[in-house]
Amino acid sequence: MKKTTPTIAAERQYVIEKEKFVPVSAYFGEDTFNHKMMKEKLPKDTFRKLMEAINEDKTLDAETANIVAHAMKEWALEKGATHFAHWFQPMTGITAEKHDAFADPCGPGAVIERFSGKQLVQGEPDASSFPSGGIRATFEARGYTAWDMSSPAFIKRNGISTTLCIPTVFISYTGQVLDKKTPLLRSIRALNNSAVNMLKLLGAKNVTKVHANLGPEQEYFLIDMDYYYKRQDLVLGGRTVVGAPPAKGQELEDQYFGSIKERISSYMHDVEEELFKLGIPAKTRHNEVAPSQYEIAPVYEEANIAVDHNQLVMDTLKYVARKHRLAALLHEKPFAKINGSGKHVNWSLSDNHDNNLLNPGRTPEDSIQFLVFLIATVRAVYKHADILRAAVASYGNDHRLGANEAPPAIISVFLGEQLTQILSNIEKGTVNKATKEEIIDLGIASLPQVSKDNTDRNRTSPFAFTGNKFEFRAVGSSQNIASPALVINTMVAESLDELAEKIKAKGTKNINQAVFEVLKNEIKYIKPILFNGDNYTKEWEAEAKRRGLPNEKTTPSALKALITDKALKLFEKYEVLSNVELKSRYLIHVERYIKDLEIEVNCLNTMCMTQILPAALDYQKKLAKAIVDTKDVLGSAAVVSPQMEILKKILDLINNIYTTNKDIQAKVEAAGALHDEPKKAEMLGAKVKPKMDELREYVDALENLVDDETWPLPKFWEMLFIC
Numbered sequence: 001m002k003k004t005t006p007t008i009a010a011e012r013q014y015v016i017e018k019e020k021f022v023p024v025s026a027y028f029g030e031d032t033f034n035h036k037m038m039k040e041k042l043p044k045d046t047f048r049k050l051m052e053a054i055n056e057d058k059t060l061d062a063e064t065a066n067i068v069a070h071a072m073k074e075w076a077l078e079k080g081a082t083h084f085a086h087w088f089q090p091m092t093g094i095t096a097e098k099h100d101a102f103a104d105p106c107g108p109g110a111v112i113e114r115f116s117g118k119q120l121v122q123g124e125p126d127a128s129s130f131p132s133g134g135i136r137a138t139f140e141a142r143g144y145t146a147w148d149m150s151s152p153a154f155i156k157r158n159g160i161s162t163t164l165c166i167p168t169v170f171i172s173y174t175g176q177v178l179d180k181k182t183p184l185l186r187s188i189r190a191l192n193n194s195a196v197n198m199l200k201l202l203g204a205k206n207v208t209k210v211h212a213n214l215g216p217e218q219e220y221f222l223i224d225m226d227y228y229y230k231r232q233d234l235v236l237g238g239r240t241v242v243g244a245p246p247a248k249g250q251e252l253e254d255q256y257f258g259s260i261k262e263r264i265s266s267y268m269h270d271v272e273e274e275l276f277k278l279g280i281p282a283k284t285r286h287n288e289v290a291p292s293q294y295e296i297a298p299v300y301e302e303a304n305i306a307v308d309h310n311q312l313v314m315d316t317l318k319y320v321a322r323k324h325r326l327a328a329l330l331h332e333k334p335f336a337k338i339n340g341s342g343k344h345v346n347w348s349l350s351d352n353h354d355n356n357l358l359n360p361g362r363t364p365e366d367s368i369q370f371l372v373f374l375i376a377t378v379r380a381v382y383k384h385a386d387i388l389r390a391a392v393a394s395y396g397n398d399h400r401l402g403a404n405e406a407p408p409a410i411i412s413v414f415l416g417e418q419l420t421q422i423l424s425n426i427e428k429g430t431v432n433k434a435t436k437e438e439i440i441d442l443g444i445a446s447l448p449q450v451s452k453d454n455t456d457r458n459r460t461s462p463f464a465f466t467g468n469k470f471e472f473r474a475v476g477s478s479q480n481i482a483s484p485a486l487v488i489n490t491m492v493a494e495s496l497d498e499l500a501e502k503i504k505a506k507g508t509k510n511i512n513q514a515v516f517e518v519l520k521n522e523i524k525y526i527k528p529i530l531f532n533g534d535n536y537t538k539e540w541e542a543e544a545k546r547r548g549l550p551n552e553k554t555t556p557s558a559l560k561a562l563i564t565d566k567a568l569k570l571f572e573k574y575e576v577l578s579n580v581e582l583k584s585r586y587l588i589h590v591e592r593y594i595k596d597l598e599i600e601v602n603c604l605n606t607m608c609m610t611q612i613l614p615a616a617l618d619y620q621k622k623l624a625k626a627i628v629d630t631k632d633v634l635g636s637a638a639v640v641s642p643q644m645e646i647l648k649k650i651l652d653l654i655n656n657i658y659t660t661n662k663d664i665q666a667k668v669e670a671a672g673a674l675h676d677e678p679k680k681a682e683m684l685g686a687k688v689k690p691k692m693d694e695l696r697e698y699v700d701a702l703e704n705l706v707d708d709e710t711w712p713l714p715k716f717w718e719m720l721f722i723c
């Protein structure tokens, strides 16, 4: 393969012409129709009605919707928008948008820019080509999109085209959920109800609302676009299905937090500029562990907004990369034997006074409240560890979870020594009246602010308490974070309700005493899920088994947790997903697993047959000819045994590649004959995946034998180090 040299790569560098420096504060959010803009552009009364509708979860009356739509259109036209689109999050995992022009015919040969309240509030896209898990037949394929007023509309620029995007939910004609957003919003509502009830029970005053916050840390790879387009596995499946490890990988630990290359810095700058315009508070950026791997972490936001923003971050990473002649890879494991990419999702709860409910308290009352929410969360994770695992199950993430760089498939909770000690005091302590003295005795009168240093040392835990939030680390880098978030929200809502019932059952005369009595039992109950040790060890796997914790290593088996009675009841009770909706989601995920795997099988097949084997056969021919020619010239004096050895090795590898590939095709066909999707997924995972790994080993061995000039694919060392 013709090499791209670093000089060529540098020459191609996208040049940013900065005329003058503009502080971010001067343009932050300028491409969003946010509160500030609404206040500025809307009549006072309309603004008030809109805010009421947003805050109280009400629908907007037609007249108000018309006024808002008009103001939004005027604003969008000023920004250069020609079209508007309902922007939604179907089950494909990415976002969807259908553009309509503002321009509308009005009389012969004339148009006028129009945008009505109805067009703002509701859309009717054809839903037949989105995954629905059999929820509805094609003849009733119409879907509805409805404006999610809690998330601001924004301007999306793409080349010279500019579109007003309206965040919406997406439901079927019959009212069933077809997207990731609707159940998230429902889970936010459920959690709000349960958390406010709990706070009231604990005696908190003036708390009317509680919301979840999410702070996603997005990891990604960047490689030169030239290499990217020469690899159909990367273009079509997002992951290299073959490729020998480079002579140097990440063993020198010289990438993590290393100084950022100029080309990458410029790229990051451009990405952030786009994000700032969209009102996304991009904060942290750095080199990650693997070569060519990076991270971007915006400041946490309310769950609903954070989900939309993370989708936009992923889109922007890809979009800006193209401008820089780079490709952003969001796959969980683009390169085998090199660290993969995850997305730590930081989760916490705030009330309407901006108090973080997971902040250890300064007063005994605060401390009690903190302990209740902390234990309720841990308890929820323990009770529904299987569902939480299912929420991050995907074909891509299977390559990463448990690969000694990411948490294992076993869900456990890390609390750190300090909190573990406090819980153990409560468990052992005798609380009679929960007086101040007793609370002091338990060591929680004023909880020490748990410093990040104390809680953040264990990076191997899938669900770690890190000072004032939980960090869920098993999420895959390409995933929509709505899925794990809605599971956490719903299960914590249930846990809070169950704890509230138990507290009430003890009598609410001395509420603190009742709380402690309940917590004491709960601490005993949740013990098996608590683990402060190294999650990457074999010993933990054995220990977790003894504790009865689930350890589902593959997506087909992990997903089953979505359709247990326990899961169906949980999501139905909190009106997050009906049984039909949840079952359909299960099927969508199973089907997706099958499709992802089959796409890779097809890539592997074409790459082997049309690129790898032809290159190897050429080299085989060359070697054979060299041997014959040498013997011709030198006669019996020719020592050609080394050449013969190489030739033999190549011959064997070619044969192994051909037969293993054939075997894979046969196994896929056999799985295809099963008319049961979950069984098919299991069979593909169990029978085909190991064969794909085996095939890869032959190809990678061949890569290290065949003439570098004729090898048809960019190699790992080039993709990961030339940029």
Ligand code: ADP
Binding pocket: 213, 214, 215, 216, 217, 284, 297, 298, 299, 300, 344, 346, 347, 348, 349, 356, 468, 469
């Ligand atoms: P690290 O890599 O050390 O874990 P980062 O700074 O990369 O930390 O990311 C931490 C993430 O957690 C950020 O997105 C941050 O905004 C978020 N975060 C901080 N406090 C909270 C909180 N109370 N609730 C939710 N997320 C939070």
Ligand code: MG
Binding pocket: 217, 295, 297
């Ligand atoms: Mg980070």
